[in-house]
Amino acid sequence: MMRTQVLVALEPDLSVEFAGIKLPNPTILASGILGVSSEIMIRAARAGAGAVITKSFNRKGREGYHNPSFIEVHGSYLNALGIPNPGMEEMKEEIAHVRKAGVRVIASVFGFDAEEFSEAASAGEQAGAMAVELNVSCPHVEEVGIEIGQSPRRVGEVVKAVKKRVRIPVIAKLTPNVTSIQAIAKAAEEAGADALSAVNTALGMAIDVEAGRPILGGVLGGLSGPALHPIAVRAVYQVKETVNIPIIGVGR
Numbered sequence: 001m002m003r004t005q006v007l008v009a010l011e012p013d014l015s016v017e018f019a020g021i022k023l024p025n026p027t028i029l030a031s032g033i034l035g036v037s038s039e040i041m042i043r044a045a046r047a048g049a050g051a052v053i054t055k056s057f058n059r060k061g062r063e064g065y066h067n068p069s070f071i072e073v074h075g076s077y078l079n080a081l082g083i084p085n086p087g088m089e090e091m092k093e094e095i096a097h098v099r100k101a102g103v104r105v106i107a108s109v110f111g112f113d114a115e116e117f118s119e120a121a122s123a124g125e126q127a128g129a130m131a132v133e134l135n136v137s138c139p140h141v142e143e144v145g146i147e148i149g150q151s152p153r154r155v156g157e158v159v160k161a162v163k164k165r166v167r168i169p170v171i172a173k174l175t176p177n178v179t180s181i182q183a184i185a186k187a188a189e190e191a192g193a194d195a196l197s198a199v200n201t202a203l204g205m206a207i208d209v210e211a212g213r214p215i216l217g218g219v220l221g222g223l224s225g226p227a228l229h230p231i232a233v234r235a236v237y238q239v240k241e242t243v244n245i246p247i248i249g250v251g252r
């Protein structure tokens, strides 16, 4: 008699749940690199991302800085894009399109004050985002990543204002460009943040020695890639020692 064997490949369960966010696996497309058009966000999800985070957007949008805005440095990267984005009305359409495709999407927002942060967050929620990430950490837009992101008081103000405005979970994305990342993390937690992302890019600069001037159009840039990894690991470790809310690790 012939015997048949059926092999069943069991897929491991990689699902995670934190801060009211349920994901099929713990990978998330970080904000900013591929997050402006719905098509590319859907593609990232189809390639396996548990969720996607949009490019950071604000009320009216921004043009960003002139080129060069992204360069390779010692196997890592420096960028000074200046958060170019089409503004919240257009981003609402992109988010709604991503949601329609069944993709879990988190809206990344920024502003020049707490009111603008909350308006953009509310737009993200209305469009169907499952959570909102607050970019209080972009190093090359000084008013956002430095004036707000380096001040525990101002980070707290932004988180509080957004928490008042939306019902979805609020994630504060931290900058490593501070003396004490714990102080910023604590302020965000005390203001009601449901989770934290650590980290955004580290402030850097590149000089063209032949021309005797900075290479990036925006002069100062954010360092990402392999060189950022140990900084990100250190930041997550320090933040974990300080807060009781979940932390999303960012920085390869």
Ligand SMILES: Cc1cc2nc3c(=O)[nH]c(=O)nc-3n(C[C@H](O)[C@H](O)[C@H](O)COP(=O)(O)O)c2cc1C
Pocket: 030, 031, 032, 033, 055, 056, 070, 077, 079, 081, 083, 108, 135, 138, 173, 199, 200, 201, 224, 225, 226, 228, 229, 250, 251, 252
């Ligand atoms: C070109 C570029 C654009 C980015 N834009 C954003 C952004 O709009 N909002 C944000 O919160 N982070 C932005 N980031 C930061 C990334 O989300 C991430 O925190 C950083 O790149 C570190 O991760 P990595 O080393 O894996 O690239 C950007 C990074 C790059 C390289």
